Amino acid sequence: VISCGSAGCLFILFAFLIILFFANNIKDRIVTRNSHLQPQSKAILTKIMLISDSESDWEYLEKSLNEAKTYNINNVIHLGDITQLGTPDDLSKAKAIFEESELNVYSVPGDRDLWKSKGIEGYLGGLGSNYGMINIDGLNFLLIDNSDEYEGINDVQWQYIVQNISNADFVILHNPIYFDLSLFGGKGMGEYSVEVKGQRERLLSLVRESNVKAVFGGDRHLFGEFADEGRKGLFHYVIGSTNSSRNLQSPNFSILTIYTDGDYYVENVVI
16 A cells, blocks of 8 residues: 655656656647648548749649649649749749640649749739639638738738638648747748738637638748648648759659538648
8 A cells, every 4th residue: 555645746747747747748749740631531522732932833733733723623723933034924924834734723823933923913913813712612712912021911812811810621722820949940921021020820710710621822832731830730831842943852643532411521642
């Protein structure tokens, strides 16, 4: 029989509860962090290809779109930096490639798409709308233009985001709004501007307060998944680059598989 004073027993009980708390917390992080990177044996509702940071590498952009057909995918979303410098010729070339693919291709601009295209006007003239809500097989994707790294999101788009985020299932943008500081530091939205950093924090709060399941960004040229520590069940993904030369990985894209029960699976595919 083991006996202890009241103070000693209380200390032992307190220590046990602390250990139990951290053990459960660690277990939860292990279980949930990569929970959407493994396929599930469930009925599939739809599949969508996600590509990013092509940067005028037309060969690999076309290869990616051709791969979509092998997966029987009809809908593609490009997450920006479609071109290297945003020249009118490159924007026109991208539009032609999208149209020739005969796929439903949606896109948001990246910062490179603004460089020599007179700001967003060149993108609008070459590729169309820079933000909005698209519906694919009953799912709502909120496309956000956060490509301007110094001015950020204008008031008109902010109003649109606030009015529509409650109806969104997924969010698509170019500059990530959630950072793994150990790996990327502050690379993403707000990297160069205190004001835009404040916008990033506001946008992240709106996402956390909504029913959005996942946010997809690009820019980093390195695929990754990040569990949001501010809201359990919310995940952030960085889609890798299809560029064959300026890349931290081999050229790659991702396939978002959404199941009929609302669950989803993100697969990274090397071209």
